[in-house]
Amino acid sequence: MSDGKNPVREIFKRLNQKQMKKLLYFSASWCGPCRTFGPIMDKISQSGIPIQKVDVETDLELVQSFSIRNVPTVILVQNGQEVRRFSGVKTEQQVKDFYNN
Numbered sequence: 001m002s003d004g005k006n007p008v009r010e011i012f013k014r015l016n017q018k019q020m021k022k023l024l025y026f027s028a029s030w031c032g033p034c035r036t037f038g039p040i041m042d043k044i045s046q047s048g049i050p051i052q053k054v055d056v057e058t059d060l061e062l063v064q065s066f067s068i069r070n071v072p073t074v075i076l077v078q079n080g081q082e083v084r085r086f087s088g089v090k091t092e093q094q095v096k097d098f099y100n101n
Contacts, residue, residue: 022050026073028057034072037089044092049099
């Protein structure tokens with residue numbers, strides 16, 4: 001399956017890594033907490049914080065690459081590197097603080 005390319009670099013290219021800093025939001029349609037958290041993440045995205053939503057059922061490569069075990073999970077990525085993550089539902093302010101601190 002490997003074609004000699006750096007798999008992590010290819011994943012970030014696929015994520016359209018234009019922003020130096022962004023949130024990856026892993027969720028699933030069947031996940032009750034994700035349905036609660038989704039509108040919060042949409043609102044945060046509208047405020048200007050870059051968020052890349054990842055469906056754990058359709059993007060198995062990313063799920064495996066980031067070792068996602070629970071949904072919702074949010075990962076802060078900066079300059080192509082994972083900085084930190086959390087799982088579960090947070091308030092809008094908690095997510096903004098997570099991104100900014």
